[in-house]
Amino acid sequence: MNTDLRAIAAQIPEPIHAVCRALRAAGFEAHLVGGAIRDLFIGRAAHDFDIATSAHPHQVTQVFGRRRTIPTGEKHGTVTVLVDAGGERIGVEVTTFRGEGAYSDGRRPDSVAFVSDLVEDLRRRDFTVNAIAFDPAEDRSGGVVSDPFGGLADLVARRLRAVGEAGDRFAEDGLRVMRAVRLAAQLDFHLDAATEAAIPGAIPVFRKVSMERVRGEILKLLAAPRPSVGLRLMQSSGLLAEVIPELTEGIGLRQNRFHAHDVFEHTLATVDETSGGPIVRLGALLHDVAKPRTVAPKEDAPGENSFFRHEQVGAEMAEAIGRRLKLANRDRERVVALVAHHMFWYSPEWTDATVRRFINRVGLELIPDLFAVRAGDVRGRGFGEEAGREIDELQRRIDAEVLKASALKITDLAVRGADVMRVLACRPGPVIGEVLRRLLERVIEEPSLNATESLEALIPVVAEEAALAPAR
Ligand code: ATP
């Protein structure tokens, strides 16, 4: 905990200070509120400074002028003030003190009422640690902290506690239960007992929240240092069963001698141990999602299980889950590919052509993320193993193939579809793609073939093969 107010004031960027000063000079109150202040007190990097003010939106616009303000959410009291920060223009959200509006649908307040009292504004915030305000002194020598709900004490105890009655607060806005588990993971805090106990009862309200907003929280949760903190809370509170029930099927599912954990625990450990952004972590979260649906006893090892083709079944499940979460297409495809390809087994006997086939199958672009999931997967087995050596070696061999500029995908070939049509004197059709695929297979085997002349000579040969071979 950082309780030196001078040090805290010093970390607030000058342009933010300037906005507070201007509002104060015009006779209004201005306080820093929300996540940034919370983060400064616990020594976390703060971003997105929000300012709460007694000025109404039109007054904020008057103070800074139309050219420096954007009426972002004027109805909700928010005006974005544009400030210069190191030659760059950044927006600072300035929001009029608001009281609690009525929520009839559990999604958005029906109305917001502007109030003149800071404490009323803090009262409508979700958690005590998010309901701390800081009014920085003009000269940055310190400032005044307003903490009517005991947020500082909760920061010390590393505890997330609802402002007021948790059940009521969760019933007003169904997103708050997801914010609770997300913030717990992000901050590595525990939930206050009453707050935690109120989550299951709020699930009917949670169901009304749009998937886009839920997805936003899940991705933030997955970006936390240890997502398992939030995932465990999602599981115990019933939220996981609402969003990704497939994952709960792995609870208590035994694996085999290669794993210390059941499928669910292994999944959580893998996510924590996978480094990278939230999309790679989502790939890690879903990598073994099909194990419960593909489990079969190992014939040669009593008491052990195998999970034949779980990566293929898992890729289909990941596709459905990605659609349910309304992921962007690119992100969904990436997650699906990570699940589909996570079961490769490198050994030094791989030939260079095997390495090239691997690159072609997985796609060069996915490889760093796939290796990150593999590193997490191996650590997640729970025996202190590392993926290290074999992955490093495969990486070196991949780099060597890329440097040799071997053809690794269709567009690397020295001929194009037009050449195939000319040589075969045929029209566009599926056979063109099939011929190119077969040419690539040959070139992956033998890179020296990748020259226009050799490939043109091969076109009739592979075209004949394609015509003879059963359609793939
Ligand atoms: P982050 O670090 O992700 O920005 P944050 O706590 O700042 O976390 P924001 O969404 O930026 O989250 O919200 C800013 C502040 O607004 C919060 O700290 C909280 O005081 C309040 N707030 C945000 N969402 C809600 C909500 N659903 N219900 C009540 N208060 C909320």
Ligand code: MG
């Ligand atoms: Mg914020």
